[in-house]
Amino acid sequence: MKTVYEVVYQTQNSYEETVREAFFSFLVLPCQDQTQQVRTCSFSNSLDAEVFHHRNPFGFDVTSLRSPRPFTQFEFCMRAVVEKSFAFFPYGSTMTVAQEQEQLQDHSFYLSHHLFLSTGHYTRIDPQHYPQLLFRQKDQTVYQYLQQLNNHLYQLLEFDPEPTHVCTSANEVLQLGRGVCQDFTHLFIGVARLHKIPCRYVSGYLNQGLNLTGTAVMHAWAEAYIPGFGWQGFDPTNNLLADVHYIKAAHGSDYSDCSPIKGMLRTNGGHTTTYGVKIIPLPEPYSSQ
Amino acid sequence: MDAALRQNQISDVFKNYQIPPHFLDEVFQNPGEAHPHYQAVFQQFLDFTKDEFKELNEHAKMSFFNQGITFSVYSEEAKGVERIFPFDLFPRIIPASEWARLEEGIIQRCLAMNLFIEDIYTKQHILRDKVVPAELIFSSKNYLKAMLDIKPVGGIYNHISGTDLIKHRDGQYYVLEDNLRCPSGISYVLSNRVAMKRTLFQLFRQFNVNTVHEYPQELLATMQSVAPNGIDAPTCVVLTPGVYNSAYFEHAFLALTMGVPLVEGRDLYVEKNFVYMKTINGPKRVDVVYRRLDDDFLDPMTFKPDSMLGVPGIMAAYKKGNVNLLNAPGTGFADDKAVYAYVPDIIRYYLQQEPILNNVHTYRCEKEDDLAYVLENMDQLVVKPVDESGGYGILIGNKATKEQLSEFRHRVTENRRKYIAQPIMALSMHATFIEGEDQFEPRHVDLRTFTLLGKDRQFVLKGGLSRVALKKGSLIVNSSQGGGSKDTWVLMDDGTHMAMHQDNGSQSMTQNGQTMTMGPEGMTMGPLNPE
Numbered sequence: 001m002k003t004v005y006e007v008v009y010q011t012q013n014s015y016e017e018t019v020r021e022a023f024f025s026f027l028v029l030p031c032q033d034q035t036q037q038v039r040t041c042s043f044s045n046s047l048d049a050e051v052f053h054h055r056n057p058f059g060f061d062v063t064s065l066r067s068p069r070p071f072t073q074f075e076f077c078m079r080a081v082v083e084k085s086f087a088f089f090p091y092g093s094t095m096t097v098a099q100e101q102e103q104l105q106d107h108s109f110y111l112s113h114h115l116f117l118s119t120g121h122y123t124r125i126d127p128q129h130y131p132q133l134l135f136r137q138k139d140q141t142v143y144q145y146l147q148q149l150n151n152h153l154y155q156l157l158e159f160d161p162e163p164t165h166v167c168t169s170a171n172e173v174l175q176l177g178r179g180v181c182q183d184f185t186h187l188f189i190g191v192a193r194l195h196k197i198p199c200r201y202v203s204g205y206l207n208q209g210l211n212l213t214g215t216a217v218m219h220a221w222a223e224a225y226i227p228g229f230g231w232q233g234f235d236p237t238n239n240l241l242a243d244v245h246y247i248k249a250a251h252g253s254d255y256s257d258c259s260p261i262k263g264m265l266r267t268n269g270g271h272t273t274t275y276g277v278k279i280i281p282l283p284e285p286y287s288s289q
Numbered sequence: 290m291d292a293a294l295r296q297n298q299i300s301d302v303f304k305n306y307q308i309p310p311h312f313l314d315e316v317f318q319n320p321g322e323a324h325p326h327y328q329a330v331f332q333q334f335l336d337f338t339k340d341e342f343k344e345l346n347e348h349a350k351m352s353f354f355n356q357g358i359t360f361s362v363y364s365e366e367a368k369g370v371e372r373i374f375p376f377d378l379f380p381r382i383i384p385a386s387e388w389a390r391l392e393e394g395i396i397q398r399c400l401a402m403n404l405f406i407e408d409i410y411t412k413q414h415i416l417r418d419k420v421v422p423a424e425l426i427f428s429s430k431n432y433l434k435a436m437l438d439i440k441p442v443g444g445i446y447n448h449i450s451g452t453d454l455i456k457h458r459d460g461q462y463y464v465l466e467d468n469l470r471c472p473s474g475i476s477y478v479l480s481n482r483v484a485m486k487r488t489l490f491q492l493f494r495q496f497n498v499n500t501v502h503e504y505p506q507e508l509l510a511t512m513q514s515v516a517p518n519g520i521d522a523p524t525c526v527v528l529t530p531g532v533y534n535s536a537y538f539e540h541a542f543l544a545l546t547m548g549v550p551l552v553e554g555r556d557l558y559v560e561k562n563f564v565y566m567k568t569i570n571g572p573k574r575v576d577v578v579y580r581r582l583d584d585d586f587l588d589p590m591t592f593k594p595d596s597m598l599g600v601p602g603i604m605a606a607y608k609k610g611n612v613n614l615l616n617a618p619g620t621g622f623a624d625d626k627a628v629y630a631y632v633p634d635i636i637r638y639y640l641q642q643e644p645i646l647n648n649v650h651t652y653r654c655e656k657e658d659d660l661a662y663v664l665e666n667m668d669q670l671v672v673k674p675v676d677e678s679g680g681y682g683i684l685i686g687n688k689a690t691k692e693q694l695s696e697f698r699h700r701v702t703e704n705r706r707k708y709i710a711q712p713i714m715a716l717s718m719h720a721t722f723i724e725g726e727d728q729f730e731p732r733h734v735d736l737r738t739f740t741l742l743g744k745d746r747q748f749v750l751k752g753g754l755s756r757v758a759l760k761k762g763s764l765i766v767n768s769s770q771g772g773g774s775k776d777t778w779v780l781m782d783d784g785t786h787m788a789m790h791q792d793n794g795s796q797s798m799t800q801n802g803q804t805m806t807m808g809p810e811g812m813t814m815g816p817l818n819p820e
Contacts (some may be wrong), residue, residue: 023559066560081358107423
């Protein structure tokens with residue numbers, strides 16, 4: 001089964017004082033992988049600046065632009081048509097629990113995945129919080145365990161955009177007991193990494209037709225490495241596995257690798273920013289069974 | 290003034306000189322008896338009266354004021370105060386043969402470090418083979434994921450290295466630090482030489498000392514050698530954080546002596562992944578950047594997002610091969626003081642050679658038994674943070690108070706990855722003119738050397754910065770910590786006239802026994818350039 005989406009990312013920024021010079025980088029374009037293909041994409045901005053691209057350290061497209069003239073308003077828009085195909089889930093593991101653990105302890109496995117195994121500001125968890133967390137039972141496979149963990153975090157935290165911000169760490173989230181998708185995800189990553197399971201931060205878009213949490217803005221979920229299978233997406237905010245409704249833009253070690261917009265501005269005053277996304281499943285003739 | 294009277298006065302500046310009992314004296318082998326390669330200079334210095342010497346010293350200082358060579362210190366009390374780096378007129382002399390070996394060792398070390406950095410950012414063979422522990426590298430804040438799989442044009446990461454050496458009691462050189470993050474100090478090397486020539490030209494010209502003034506041209510040639518592909522006449526610039534940086538003088542000095550623009554971040558911009566410089570004639574493409582800006586500040590799109598000093602987008606241009614950066618970002622994990630312990634193994638691993646230069650034994654507090662040893666024996670060790678430079682945050686065990694020791698025990702235990710410890714090295718001492726006392730006294734010295742690696746070119750400056758700890762008994766030579774410096778002479782050949790001097794000198798010295806006050810025969814210097 002395939003679904004075709006139109007994905008739109010839009011941001012509007014207004015500045016109190018004239019911006020003399022600016023440089024913006026966007027990490028918002030849906031990526032290409034086994035389950036998704038970008039059919040078309042286009043970028044527009046209110047400054048008519050020509051955009052240019054490079055790949056970030058994880059191989060994802062970054063779209064940049066430099067302001068050609070001073071301004072006080074700036075709008076940017078990315079539009080893409082993405083074909084999403086059905087993803088396979090790792091039903092029934094091909095490896096025994098012992099084999100899985102052996103792979104996770106392997107030195108060259110560790111080297112290949114080290115960016116998704118070491119913890120930093122966002123994902124480090126103090127031992128004092130361990131009693132609140134769910135740990136893997138000895139006889140559980142990685143996949144079984146992570147599904148439980150997904151559910152556990154969904155129960156443990158309450159979705160609440162108020163108390164947290166872009167710099168909130170997993171430890172703070174555990175103290176608060178609430179947060180947004182970024183916080184759910186960092187916590188999931190932190191716990192998975194405690195088990196030496198490679199786990200990465202994903203930013204992307206969520207189908208808006210399903211009444212899920214986190215569809216108005218860019219969404220975040222985690223991808224964990226299931227031995228014998230590969231990477232599988234987990235969305236602890238919704239207690240779901242990432243499936244055909246999840247359109248991935250980029251992944252990284254944590255949020256700092258995935259922030260959708262970065263800018264450097266030469267201006268004096270403050271500014272206001274709004275942004276929004278649209279993820280619309282396109283009707284036939286795009287969709288096909 | 291007759292010879293005898295003059296004799297009595299001249300010895301004033303050396304009269305109280307005491308050869309340090311526990312350290313190697315670079316100048317004297319016995320009281321009043323200089324090492325062969327110092328003989329001629331020593332004899333000439335004896336010729337000056339105390340007053341003459343004081344005058345020379347003032348003259349040398351003036352030369353620095355006039356050259357405008359100052360630095361500023363980062364500290365609470367002295368915020369932004371400009372100071373002159375104290376200069377000592379008694380040159381450090383290194384014989385040609387001794388230097389030849391050193392140079393070989395420095396090149397070996399820098400080449401191995403370059404291969405190491407390349408390996409870490411690409412295939413990580415050395416980690417797969419467990420020669421260096423992977424956690425040690427991955428936990429370094431200077432290991433940058435933004436550098437993964439980037440291969441700079443020319444294949445060089447550490448274009449400029451400032452290897453710090455000391456001479457131990459055993460007469461051997463030891464590497465203290467590798468300094469692969471745009472080391473500073475070269476402007477002092479060059480201006481020390483200028484000051485030396487202005488003050489004691491008659492003395493200087495009698496020796497075959499290797500020149501140092503070619504350094505800026507060598508640096509420029511190094512930059513040009515690693516220009517992006519297809520660029521015949523690359524535009525090179527020096528990127529400075531600005532006038533408030535402690536080494537701003539050096540940035541300006543290098544730009545001036547290389548004949549290239551000195552720019553700040555705001556003078557550059559990136560458009561379509563190329564770097565341009567704003568000039569009065571419009572944009573000009575920049576090909577090679579010698580950046581004296583820390584990694585963190587280089588590109589707000591990749592590193593510290595609030596940096597206003599950097600150039601947004603420059604890392605993408607670098608990754609595309611459209612600009613080259615000296616040094617490459619992310620070299621700092623390799624000069625991490627905990628990684629230092631593995632450098633001999635790193636040399637063996639990549640070059641299949643035995644290391645030429647010695648390494649100081651290093652205890653990594655991260656390791657259980659090392660930590661236990663360090664906590665137990667801290668009063669006999671130097672404890673250093675692994676990622677700082679400039680001599681900040683160091684504890685010297687035998688000089689520390691009980692409170693400092695217990696504070697450091699606490700600090701080390703709290704953050705084990707951040708600290709290493711080494712035995713207190715017996716840095717050699719060198720006769721140094723001490724103002725106030727107005728005489729020569731032994732002071733600890735080290736030696737910073739400067740190495741350039743380019744595409745198919747290597748250069749070690751035959752000279753360096755001999756840094757002196759001016760405080761009596763102090764081992765910390767950093768300029769930011771009250772150090773001074775000396776002109777460093779690397780002799781071109783250990784030629785015949787020096788040897789003859791040794792004979793003449795030591796004969797007369799022996800006649801005079803062990804006393805510093807020399808009789809007339811002792812002062813019969815013999816011709817400096819015997820024809």
